[in-house]
Amino acid sequence: MxxxxxxxxxxxxxxxxxxxxxxxxxxxxxxxxxxxxxxxxxxxxxxxxxxxxxxxxxxxxxxxxxxxxxxxxxxxxxxxxxxxxxxxxxxxxxxxxxxxxxxxxxxxxxxxxxxxxxxxxxxxxxxxxxxxxxxxxxxxxxxxSGNSIILQMRSMIEQNKIGDIHLVEMQYTHGYAGNSQGDKDNAAQKWRVDPKIAGPTFVIGDLSIHTYYISKLVLPHLSIKKLLCDRQSFVGSRYPLEDNAYVLMHYDNGAVGRMWTSAVDSGQMDGQRIRIVGSTGSLEWWDSAPNELLYQPQGAPNQTLYRGAEYLDDLAKQNERLGILHQEGLTEAWGNxxxxxxxxxxxxxxxxxxxxxxxxxxxIDSGIEGVRWIENCVASADQGSQWVEYQ
Missing domain, CATH: 3.40.50.720 (NAD(P)-binding Rossmann-like Domain)
Structure with a gap:
């Protein structure tokens, strides 16, 4: 601690x-x-x-x-x-x-x-x-990614607590860019929809990259073989940058994955989730309840594991700060x-x-992989949402 x-x-x-x-x-x-x-x-x-x-x-x-x-x-x-x-x-x-x-x-x-x-x-x-x-x-x-309970997810996967990995479900969405007003009035948003400054994506590079890194953090030995990205600009003035995207993935172990990322998910406040489904159970984390990890072993009662608890693995405890009786959040994650x-x-x-x-x-390798993720998503989308080999 x-x-x-x-x-x-x-x-x-x-x-x-x-x-x-x-x-x-x-x-x-x-x-x-x-x-x-x-x-x-x-x-x-x-x-x-x-x-x-x-x-x-x-x-x-x-x-x-x-x-x-x-x-x-x-x-x-x-x-x-x-x-x-x-x-x-x-x-x-x-x-x-x-x-x-x-x-x-x-x-x-x-x-x-x-x-x-x-x-x-x-x-x-x-x-x-x-x-x-x-x-x-x-x-x-x-x-x-600095949240300590995420390392508990990593540790349990390494210990084969959910068996062979089959599904990787990811989401990072919010509804704060549902119209073009912020593109004009909000200095922090304005550059994010300008390709010259933001690069080749909006929400793929601004949002999904966070959750994708968490997936690599908890599944360090799983690699994408190919993916398909379908992206949309519901606010037309943002084109060619997307404000919504879906990404399908095939992994090297036979698992499949899905990412939904959006800035036009109207009404959504805390839309970052990751769910890992294995052959014998599942693990799920949601940033709206960042201190909790849902463990669902097949054929047994669901368990909610709490950050700071004595029963957690040492890997999770090393970033612990406040103890189980108190809630941690984004600032503690950044601190870690x-x-x-x-x-x-x-x-x-x-x-x-x-x-x-x-x-x-x-x-630095995590930074490189984030850029690689963006490039492959863009390559697929720009080819008419075709499957591409992950380069």
């Missing part, structure tokens, strides 16, 4: 690129990073509007001289300091991730990047190769992601490859 004791010799000197006053994700990054004293926010280029970004940074307690106009200035000026940043989080629109990540790695900085990592697997592989050359960590923030990335950075800096190999967090 994580009870707040220090897990590292000192905090990492941390900077933010993006994540400013109008950001939808900036607070999530800060609430995760600052929870365990593993990071200290010392610098930032928080906003494309430099004056707004500087005033915001000062209000966060950052020295005004270390609130920079842009990421280039941050990297250049911090390099002159003996107490310079060691790691940066990139919380900017998708189209900027590649150039900022590569610039940070070139400067010797570890990187924590928003999803999707980049536009293409080629770019993602280039980042991986350069990070390895530089001896640096790249992590990707797949939000709810940031903590494990910090431990990975610390292990990398010390040359401790054994510790590094044992940590579970969304790493």
């Amino acid at each position: 994580n009870n707040g004791e220090k897990k590292m010799e000192r905090s990492l000197r941390w900077g933010m690129i993006g994540g400013g006053r109008t950001s939808q994700v900036g607070y999530k990054h800060r609430s995760g990073a600052l929870r365990d004293r593993t990071y200290e926010l010392v610098a930032g280029a928080f906003d494309i509007d430099s004056e707004r970004g500087k005033s915001f940074g000062v209000n966060l307690g950052v020295d005004k001289n270390r609130c920079y106009d842009d990421y280039q200035t941050l990297i250049e000026e911090e390099a002159k300091r003996t107490d310079c940043v060691e790691v940066v989080s990139i919380a900017t629109p998708n189209g900027t991730h590649y150039e900022i990540t590569m610039a940070a790695l070139e400067a010797g900085l570890h990187v924590i990047c928003e999803k999707p990592l980049v536009f293409t697997t080629k770019e993602a592989e280039e980042i991986k190769a350069f990070a390895e050359q530089q001896g640096l960590i790249v992590g990707v923030t797949y939000g709810y 992601i940031y903590l494990n990335i910090a431990l990975a950075i610390d292990a990398k800096n010390r040359g401790d490859e054994e510790t590094l190999s044992q940590l579970i967090y969304p790493d």
